[in-house]
Amino acid sequence: MMKSEERKRKESTEVTRKNIGIHKLLNETAVSTYEDVIDIVEAKIELVKIELTDKISLLSAVVILSVVLLIGLAYLVTTLALLAGELLGHTWLGYLCVSLLFLSCFVFLVKIKPLLLRNMIQNILLSLHDYKK
Numbered sequence: 001m002m003k004s005e006e007r008k009r010k011e012s013t014e015v016t017r018k019n020i021g022i023h024k025l026l027n028e029t030a031v032s033t034y035e036d037v038i039d040i041v042e043a044k045i046e047l048v049k050i051e052l053t054d055k056i057s058l059l060s061a062v063v064i065l066s067v068v069l070l071i072g073l074a075y076l077v078t079t080l081a082l083l084a085g086e087l088l089g090h091t092w093l094g095y096l097c098v099s100l101l102f103l104s105c106f107v108f109l110v111k112i113k114p115l116l117l118r119n120m121i122q123n124i125l126l127s128l129h130d131y132k133k
Contacts, residue, residue: 077102 077098085094109117 081094081098082091083094084097085091088094088097
């Protein structure tokens, strides 16, 4: 009888140890999974920050280059107007020729081919992202 009681105690102790082991294992697994998820979320946030910084720097560079290009084009147009004015004998005629050139481009893009400019800009933007129709 004594041996059977001892045997029952041993078995119950082993079951208790197994439960403690499984409980501990589940707890450790849950804690490590939670920590892994937190690490993944933090890494994703850092990646978004890096990508956002990259896009902002690209946008800033494009804006600065556009301003420089516009200033350069303004000086070029002025120079062409002065040159045409010298060739025609009157400065105002040079400015008139350059203005008529720009107005004719405007009328062409608005009245004759209104989708041309939109399609060109769309193709340029799509090519920047390596997307082909």
